[in-house]
Amino acid sequence: MTAQTQAQDPDTGLAVEITGLTKSFGSLQVLRGIDLAVRPGEVVCIIGPSGSGKSTLLRCVNLLEEPNGGTVRVHGTELTHPDVDIDAARRQIGMVFQSFNLFAHLNVLNNLTVAQRKVLRRGQAEAEQVARANLAKVGLAEKAGAMPAQLSGGQQQRVAIARALSMDPKVMLFDEPTSALDPELVGDVLGVMRQLADEGMTMLVVTHEMQFARDVADRVLFMDGGVVVEEGPAAQVIGDPQHERTKSFLSRVL
Ligand code: ADP
Numbered sequence: 001m002t003a004q005t006q007a008q009d010p011d012t013g014l015a016v017e018i019t020g021l022t023k024s025f026g027s028l029q030v031l032r033g034i035d036l037a038v039r040p041g042e043v044v045c046i047i048g049p050s051g052s053g054k055s056t057l058l059r060c061v062n063l064l065e066e067p068n069g070g071t072v073r074v075h076g077t078e079l080t081h082p083d084v085d086i087d088a089a090r091r092q093i094g095m096v097f098q099s100f101n102l103f104a105h106l107n108v109l110n111n112l113t114v115a116q117r118k119v120l121r122r123g124q125a126e127a128e129q130v131a132r133a134n135l136a137k138v139g140l141a142e143k144a145g146a147m148p149a150q151l152s153g154g155q156q157q158r159v160a161i162a163r164a165l166s167m168d169p170k171v172m173l174f175d176e177p178t179s180a181l182d183p184e185l186v187g188d189v190l191g192v193m194r195q196l197a198d199e200g201m202t203m204l205v206v207t208h209e210m211q212f213a214r215d216v217a218d219r220v221l222f223m224d225g226g227v228v229v230e231e232g233p234a235a236q237v238i239g240d241p242q243h244e245r246t247k248s249f250l251s252r253v254l
């Protein structure tokens with residue numbers, strides 16, 4: 001058996017499967033045993049107070065952080081398997097951060113083509129075609145030649161989403177994608193995310209946008225202190241929370 005097939009377990013049919021995930025930074029235990037199964041096409045919103053481990057959880061899903069224990073599987077590939085081809089596995093996962101992280105010295109089109117060419121080995125023509133299709137999808141077809149600094153924060157974040165989509169990810173991770181935006185720019189970014197959800201993209205979204213979570217999420221997870229305190233349909237977790245810690249958090253953010 002090759003290394004890749006040892007790490008391959010296609011039986012579950014799940015997009016993301018996390019079991020017993022733990023992560024510490026020194027003596028600080030940030031994730032204390034997270035279990036999460038996400039079906040293909042499912043949108044899961046993760047809410048919770050600052051410092052509860054939300055970003056660390058997302059970062060463990062694409063191994064920007066190395067977990068201390070537990071397993072992470074993405075479409076059957078165990079990312080935590082010692083023999084896994086990490087780069088190949090990561091290619092299945094797109095991530096969008098609070099800070100847009102565009103390449104400041106590249107125009108929008110080149111921001112979208114560079115990784116396609118270097119990582120996916122696409123030719124310039126194909127990479128541009130994919131890039132333009134994704135720019136159109138986020139409503140920025142006419143900005144292909146613009147430099148990032150010429151765009152609003154909301155436009156830059158939509159470019160960042162288009163860039164991630166250009167790598168044909170099977171799962172998209174969003175870490176507070178609208179938290180750095182002026183309020184009037186939030187709606188456009190959430191609109192693009194809503195459209196992606198409607199198209200069947202599997203999404204894990206850390207967000208403080210409770211209305212978005214209510215409208216779009218198939219499931220909401222409330223995290224606190226490195227554990228999932230409560231999870232369920234959005235209407236249940238946000239509308240009728242059962243745990244004291246969830247109620248207290250929601251009373252502060254709603
Ligand atoms: P959240 O996204 O819910 O605000 P994080 O996952 O960013 O929480 O952080 C959880 C805890 O882990 C915090 O106490 C944070 O300070 C700590 N932490 C996160 N990343 C690191 C790191 N690279 N080194 C040390 N501590 C970290």
Ligand code: MG
Nearest residue numbers: 054055056175
């Ligand atoms: Mg965070």
